[in-house]
Amino acid sequence: MFIGDVAKRSGVSARMLRHYESLGLVRPTGRSGSGYREYSGETIRRIFHIESLRSLGLSLRDVRRALDDPGFTPAELVDDLIRQTRDRIAAETELLRRLHRIGAAEPAGWEDVLQTVALLQALGSKSAGVRQRAALSAGEGVPVPVEALVDAVLSESEPNVAGALRWALAHMGEDGPALLAKGLDSPAAEVRERAVRSIAEIPNDEATALLQGALTHPDIVVCRCAALALGARGVADAVPTLIDMIVEEGNDVDASDALSTLAADPALADRIATGLVACLARDTIGPSARRRLTQALADIPGTTTSRALAQLSHDADRGVALTATYILKLRDAR
Known part of the structure; x- marks a missing residue:
């Protein structure tokens, strides 16, 4: 079977087949009298095996090891592929979340997009000072999605930064309380406390209603924080x-x-x-x-x-x- 026929049957381009040959992954069985490459059925099966392994994310070097090394054991390589895939999914998920948040900020132009991206990066900074300045900027009107502020305040352990984030949320729109309410159901006690403290600083009827519901919360810290806030109201x-x-x-x-x-x-x-x-x-x-x-x-x-x-x-x-x-x-x- 000539290279053109193999390309049609396997779905691998003739150019890629020549690349495989240059790497030593496949070899023609021989050549015709006219000099065309000829491939046997065994070689064609090897091409299908190569494509199957590539579909799992293996590099061509790992594919060659898998096919040619009799002592090759796939378990470690598969575990590594699983880790890489999880890391890639996490990175893509984070990118998707960031894109949604940029869209939610309704940027009027690329300057707004760049400003929002910079603020989102600052909220995730390892520096408490940078995070605090980002929170204060958000409270002063720099476009940032409320969801990003909510995620930040629910994960913030530094008191001064947390206070700035709560202040910023209190100056945002009406979506804050509903998003913060999800934190009240968190399995982590510290997240539940951050959620109720943040709700307590939002001066609207929706926040008040959430605080009233929190009076019967099984977490006594949540219950007490809600009571103090309601007393002040x-x-x-x-x-x-x-x-x-x-x-x-x-x-x-x-x-x-x-x-x-x-x-x-x-x-x-x-x-x-x-x-x-x-x-x-x-x-x-x-x-x-x-x-x-x-x-x-x-x-x-x-x-x-x-x-x-x-x-x-x-x-x-x-x-x-x-x-x-x-x-x-x-x-x-x-």
Whole structure:
């Protein structure tokens, strides 16, 4: 069979067959009287084997080893090909993600494209200072996709950079909360905490709704962070969690401050006072928790609080009684 027939049957061009011959991968069986290369059926099978191995990503050098070395074992080479393929897929996936993000920034021209690419590269820098400057630039209006900022803040461990990223997200559009919400379901505790802290700094109704949902989150850190943020926003749903935080001594000072902020609303002041007093009456509450609850009453206005403090000033626990008495004096002096 001549080279043209082999090329048609195998799908390998005559030029490539000559290249294989120059490398010693295939050899013509002989030549015709006119000088044309002739190939046997065995050589044609070898060509098919070469193409099959090339389809797996093997170099021509590795193909030759595989076909000609009797001691060749493919396991190590296949493992290496798997690694290379995974690396290539990861690189292509990252490129695709970057292209999507550049498109999402809706660049008006190549200058915008270059600016967005530079910012994306800076967000992934090993330098915390470079990442922080990139975050600040994004917050000041340099075009960058919200998704890129969300990924950055969920993976950022350096506090100052994380703060700059949260600030930038708070100045972006409406997509931030929905993207950050996915972080609340992360298997990594640190990612869940970063997500809820970022949501807490976005001042819109969608973020508030997500924080309200986070009050029942199984991760207590997420739950408490959401409660503190909701307290600052004047959302009454946070009251039970904030009281529990005081009982359990989990950010209890911040929780007391949040209750004080909420109690500025007269409609909530009595509800908060009633909740604190109800906790004080539980048999399961220890002495230190009762003192913290009593201290929390200090900034809660209203007659319910005053009556509770008057009763607590005679409490069997001397620490509680002294605390209540001191608070009453301060309230009388106002």
